[in-house]
Amino acid sequence: GILKDFGELEKRGEVPEWNDIVKLGKGESAVNEYWIKPADSSEYRLFNQGCYHMDKDGDDVLVIILSDRTYEQQIRNHMEDALHTAEAANRAKSQFLSNMSHDIRTPMNAIVGFSQLMLRHYKNPDKVRNYAEKIVVSSQHLLSLINDVLDMSKIESGKTTLNLCDVNLADIINETDNIIRPQAKKKNQTFVVKSDGVEYCCITADKLRLSQILINILSNAVKYTEEGGNITFEIKEIKVTNPQIVKYKFIISDNGIGMSEEYLKDIFKPFTREETSLTDAVQGTGLGMAITKNLIDLMGGTIKVLSTQGVGTTYEVTMEFRIADINTNKDLWNRYNIPKHENEPDHVLVGKNFLIAEDNGINLDMLKELLKEEGAACDCAKNGMAAVDLFRHSKKGQYDLIFMDVQMPDMDGYEATRAIRQMKHPDAKDIPIVAMTANAFSNDVKAAFDCGMNAHLAKPVNIDRIKDIVANFT
Numbered sequence: 001g002i003l004k005d006f007g008e009l010e011k012r013g014e015v016p017e018w019n020d021i022v023k024l025g026k027g028e029s030a031v032n033e034y035w036i037k038p039a040d041s042s043e044y045r046l047f048n049q050g051c052y053h054m055d056k057d058g059d060d061v062l063v064i065i066l067s068d069r070t071y072e073q074q075i076r077n078h079m080e081d082a083l084h085t086a087e088a089a090n091r092a093k094s095q096f097l098s099n100m101s102h103d104i105r106t107p108m109n110a111i112v113g114f115s116q117l118m119l120r121h122y123k124n125p126d127k128v129r130n131y132a133e134k135i136v137v138s139s140q141h142l143l144s145l146i147n148d149v150l151d152m153s154k155i156e157s158g159k160t161t162l163n164l165c166d167v168n169l170a171d172i173i174n175e176t177d178n179i180i181r182p183q184a185k186k187k188n189q190t191f192v193v194k195s196d197g198v199e200y201c202c203i204t205a206d207k208l209r210l211s212q213i214l215i216n217i218l219s220n221a222v223k224y225t226e227e228g229g230n231i232t233f234e235i236k237e238i239k240v241t242n243p244q245i246v247k248y249k250f251i252i253s254d255n256g257i258g259m260s261e262e263y264l265k266d267i268f269k270p271f272t273r274e275e276t277s278l279t280d281a282v283q284g285t286g287l288g289m290a291i292t293k294n295l296i297d298l299m300g301g302t303i304k305v306l307s308t309q310g311v312g313t314t315y316e317v318t319m320e321f322r323i324a325d326i327n328t329n330k331d332l333w334n335r336y337n338i339p340k341h342e343n344e345p346d347h348v349l350v351g352k353n354f355l356i357a358e359d360n361g362i363n364l365d366m367l368k369e370l371l372k373e374e375g376a377a378c379d380c381a382k383n384g385m386a387a388v389d390l391f392r393h394s395k396k397g398q399y400d401l402i403f404m405d406v407q408m409p410d411m412d413g414y415e416a417t418r419a420i421r422q423m424k425h426p427d428a429k430d431i432p433i434v435a436m437t438a439n440a441f442s443n444d445v446k447a448a449f450d451c452g453m454n455a456h457l458a459k460p461v462n463i464d465r466i467k468d469i470v471a472n473f474t
Contacts, residue, residue: 026052026060028051028052029049029050029051029052030048030049030050030051031047031048031049031050032047032048033045033046033047033048033069034046034048042070043070044068044070045068045069045070045072045073046066046067046068046069047065047066047067047068047069048065048066049065050062050063050065051063104142104145107138107139107141107142107145108138108142110134110135110137110138111135111138111139111142114131114132114134114135114138115131115135117131118131118132118135139460143460148287148288148291149287151287151291152270152287152290152291155291155294155295155298160294160295160298161443162206162209162298162299163206163208163209163443163445163446164204164205164206165204165205165206165207166202166203166204166324167202167203167204167205167207167210167324168201168202169198169201169202169203169235169248170201171207172207172210172211172214173193173195173235175211176211176214176215176218176233177191177193177233179215180215180218180219180222180233183219183222184222184231187222187225187226187227187228187229188227188228189222189225189227189228189229189230189231190229190230190231191222191231191232191233192230192231192232192233193232193233193234193235194232194233194234194235195234195235195236196234196235196236196237197236197237198235198236198237198248199237199246200237200246200323202323202324203246203321203322203323203324204321204322204323204324205299205321206299208445209295209298209299210299210319212291212292212295213292213295213296213299213317214233214250214252214317216288216289216291216292217252217292217315217317218231218233218252219288220288220289221252221253221254221256221313221315224254224256224257224313225254225255225256225257225312226256226257229254229255229256230254230255231252231253231254232251232252232253232254233250233251233252234250234251234252234253235248235249235250235251236248236249236250236251238318240320243323244322244323245320245321245322245323246320246321246322246323247318247319247320247321248318248319248320248321249316249317249318250315250316250317250318250319251314251315251316251317252314252315252317253312253313253314253315254312254313254314255311255312256312256313257309257310258307258308258309258310258311258312258313259305259307259309259313260309264305264307267289267305268289268290268292268293269290270287270290296317296319299319300319300320301317301318301319301320302317302318302319303315303316303317303318304316304317304318347375348467348470348471348474349371349374349375349376349466349467349470350374350375350376351375351376352371352375352376352377352400352401352470352474353376353377353378353379353398353399353400354371354376354377354378354379354399354400354401354402354403355378355379355380355381355387355390355391355394355399355401355402355403356368356378356379356380356381356402356403356436357380357381357382357383357384357386357387357402357403357404357405357408357413357416358380358381358382358403358405358408358436359382359383359405359407359408359409360405363405363459364380364382366461367403367436367461368380370461370463370466371466374463374467379399382408383408383409383410383411384404384408384410384411384412384413384415384416384419385410385411385416386410387402387404387416387420388411388416388419388420391420391423391425391427391428391431392423392425394425394427396425396426396427397427398427399427399431400432400470400474401431401432401433401434401469401470401473401474402420402431402432402433402434403434403436403457404416404417404433404434404435404436404453405436405437406435406437406439406444406448407437407438407439413435413437413453414447414448414451417433417451417452417453418451418452420433420452421452432454432455432473432474433452433453433454434453434454434455434456434457434469434473435448435453435455435456435457436457436459436461437456437457437458437459438458438459439458444456454473455469455472455473457469
């Protein structure tokens with residue numbers, strides 16, 4: 001026990017604090033507290049108090065109190081740790097609010113300011129167009145910020161889950177290419193996508209999250225590579241012994257501005273950006289790489305970053321997936337020309353007729369104007385019940401596609417979709433229904449598909465995305 005351990009240490013002279021007590025002279029007293037660590041035992045926290053006291057015979061006697069304070073010290077340590085954690089969390093919260101205030105107000109300042117200028121100069125088309133272009137850029141940045149904050153919030157709360165399903169890697173690569181290539185083209189950058197030894201491409205994965213990882217890294221490469229630079233995206237398949245598993249290495253390299261060794265240590269921390277004259281000109285939240293790292297960890301993968309300032313950066317992401325269908329994999333991959341370049345579907349909306357279910361008047365007016373500008377027509381319903389009624393009384397082939405809001409009064413979009421799919425209408429089973437909603441998380445996408453919808457279009461809507469969806473389903 002503790003007394004035995006103490007006695008052995010004291011005999012060997014390893015408790016100097018005890019000597020301070022036993023060597024007290026008459027009229028003196030002492031108090032001390034200290035740790036002892038026996039060779040084969042746990043560490044103890046001891047308390048000593050010594051003083052002279054006159055006994056009943058009138059003799060001065062040295063009275064020493066020795067008590068075990070280990071548990072009390074452990075409680076104290078836990079409380080101090082909790083205090084430090086709370087203080088750190090409070091500092092992080094304050095920093096977060098400060099960053100958010102700045103990052104939200106910056107694009108909002110441009111949106112509000114240029115909107116006011118548009119109203120003032122509405123008779124000058126050139127000025128209005130210039131202001132509108134700046135509003136679009138600022139609103140896209142604001143949307144990106146909101147998406148990053150929401151993603152980071154879900155990750156930190158532990159609510160991020162993977163929506164696993166059978167997907168085609170070739171589809172993901174081509175869709176990623178279609179997003180990144182226009183960004184690179186604007187900066188006259190060379191963007192090359194290539195594959196090496198890829199045999200299996202039908203895998204079980206979270207398509208949205210895998211796409212998000214690749215797009216986050218590639219977008220960074222475009223942003224931090226100067227005009228006329230080079231970006232390469234390579235997909236390699238790595239051999240593994242398990243016949244049911246496929247392992248990929250995604251390598252993204254650029255000859256951009258690069259990063260310092262010091263910054264690389266913090267690259268995956270939220271709200272961190274390397275402050276240089278070149279990075280100051282690039283808009284960003286400092287959340288993208290933190291989100292990317294967390295998603296890769298969630299998927300059981302690894303990420304490695306190599307970078308040299310003034311030379312460039314290489315990202316290596318390695319992940320394993322379960323093979324979905326061994327028999328069709330190689331043939332499917334070979335049928336895809338990576339990268340795939342498709343012509344812009346500029347006239348895909350001309351002559352089309354849509355049914356729109358949307359309860360927000362402003363959003364409805366905006367969508368109607370967008371479709372009208374592209375030569376399309378539409379019928380509108382302000383809730384799911386009205387949409388079901390319009391479809392029930394429509395002729396065969398009257399509508400090419402239904403845009404369905406989700407959160408609506410009387411009957412929501414999910415209920416309306418199920419009701420349409422269960423009808424005896426000749427188009428009920430086959431008409432494309434697209435969720436058009438502000439519910440933009442992966443579980444919202446899954447809910448849309450589960451109720452019978454064909455695609456998910458997150459608000460704010462983009463006319464190019466609408467064209468892509470219509471081209472795919474009509």
